[in-house]
Amino acid sequence: GQNIDQPTEMTATEGAIVQINCTYQTSGFNGLFWYQQHAGEAPTFLSYNVLDGLEEKGRFSSFLSRSKGYSYLLLKELQMKDSASYLCACMDSNYQLIWGAGTKLIIKP
């Protein structure tokens, strides 16, 4: 079956670095997405990885290892506004997005 696993909740300190992991098993693979979702709002696109390696975008970086079925989202210099849920989603062979349950990130001062 298809499955996306990510931690339910993480806590980090303002100014620090946090890594949110995601493991996946899907029928086919056409890329992995990370989305940020603040409470009561729709998700916003953060990153897309389809090749192995690290993609950096400002304070956010995303890594993919296709052989391991593994990705992580790295957030640096954490700010209070980064408190949100982070959703990992894989695109399968039918170009459908399979969603993880999301990781709630709590930032403390």
Add this chain to the structure above:
Amino acid sequence: GAVVSQHPSWVICKSGTSVKIECRSLDFQATTMFWYRQFPKQSLMLMATSNEGSKATYEQGVEKDKFLINHASLTLSTLTVTSAHPEDSSFYICSARDLTSGETDTQYFGPGTRLTVL
């Protein structure tokens, strides 16, 4: 970047009435739009995939006669919740696929519509 709007942002209606939600891609053409539903503290659940000019493809367990989807143009898709009941109360989110974004088959999300059925 690609912008998707949704209208209304929230709606309260009486049980038995129908509610229409609009999803528009503002600065790109979206041949495919997706409708999601999200319950509190849960992940997104895909309801249906809407292709311009053709019938929508519904996910298993989603009643197509209850959730009517129309994708009449490359920038507009509508979801109509017919004869709404309290259990239909949820956060409905649309997304649109921007095929001009290069290699990335990215979906851009509307802001969502919060439906409350009394």
